[in-house]
Structure formats: C-alpha cells, structure tokens
Amino acid sequence: MVTGFENRWRSLLPWVVSAALLFYVFGYRTNWTRLLEALEHADAPRFVLFAAADRLAFFMAWALLSASALRRFVAHVPIASVLAIRGGSELARAVSNPLADAAYALGLMQLCGGRLDAVIASALIPGICHFFVMLVQMTIALPLQRAGADRDVVASVAVTAAIMWTVLAAGVASVLLVRAGRLRSKRLAVVAQWLERFPPR
Secondary structure, three states, X not given: OHHHXXXXXXXXXXXXXXXXXXXXXXXXXXXXXXXXXXXXXXXXXXXXXXXXHHHHHHHHHHHHHHHHHHHHHOOOOOHHHHXXXXXXXXXXXXOXXXXXXXXXXXXXXXXXXXXXXXXXXXXXXXXXXXXXXXXXXXXXXXXXXXXXXXXXXXXXXXXXXXXXXXXXXXXXXXXXXXXXXXXXXXXXXXXXXXHHOOOOO
C-alpha cells in the first residue's frame, strides 16, 4: 500500500511542481503590460512562431536525449516523467538558472531512486551534443556576418570557435589513441570504455 502510494506520488510530483511554477511564472512573474506594449511594435506572429519553434525544438531534443541516456545507463524510466521534470525545471529558470539546474538534477535523482549517476548520464550525453551543435552553428555563422558587424565581436566568435574545435579534436584524438594502445591513460581509458556503450548514431 505504501509502495503504491509512493510510486503514484513520484509520478504525479513532477506535474504538480510544473503546474505550480507555470502559475507563478505567468501569474506573477510576467509583466503583461510591458509585454503587450512591446508586441505592438513588433511582428508578433512571426516572432512567436520562431521563438516557440526554437524553444520547443531545444526542449524536446534535450529531454529526449536525457531520457535516452537514463534508460540506457541507469534505469528504464518513463519518458513522460523526464519530460515533466525538464519542463518544470525550465519554468524554474524564469526565477534562477542554478535553481532550474538543481531542480532538474534533484528530480532525476528522485526518479531513479536517488542515484547520482542518473544526473551524470542524463547531463553528459545532451551536453556533448549541445557542445557540438553550438560549435557547428558558430562556424557556419562566421562567414555570414553582416558587413557592419563589430570586428571585436566577430574576432571573439572566431577565437572561441577555434578553441572549441581544438578541444574537440584533442579529445577525439586522445580517445582514438587510447583505443589503439598508443596512449596510456587510466582516465581516458575509462572515457573510451564509457563511449563504447553509447553508439555515435
């Protein structure tokens, strides 16, 4: 009886938290007067369309990657529960970024029975994917800068992209060398073994 109640409460808690945060963000945190004034001077339909598509795509991709990592490495958790936890944490981001990250980590730990490796598994895979996507976006954006763009900004983006490509190349090369036996490193060997459990596709 207690176990059934705990399981039911554990599945309902993310939705309760999400509803409470949604009420707080749109009921108290949002300044509707200023928002409506800003929309009067903007192309509202196009802005809402692109903004909603961007956030929805990012949210779904990150949440599904997190759920995939959890189900592969930790426990066979419901995907809907991971989506609910992620949604609640994104609502908490309107209050504080650290609070949102802490709420997401705590929710995943509770979902997986208090296991810390759940947080690591769910955060590392989407984090690597996010790093690579941002790197590709920065690289593509470099030649597309408008003629009057600030040179300092363009230079900083170029330097950042170069550093990120260097870090990526060094990481991939190190793992490949460890797998081939040409480089000995206990830490990199652990990383190489761990990556073998998650096919690149």
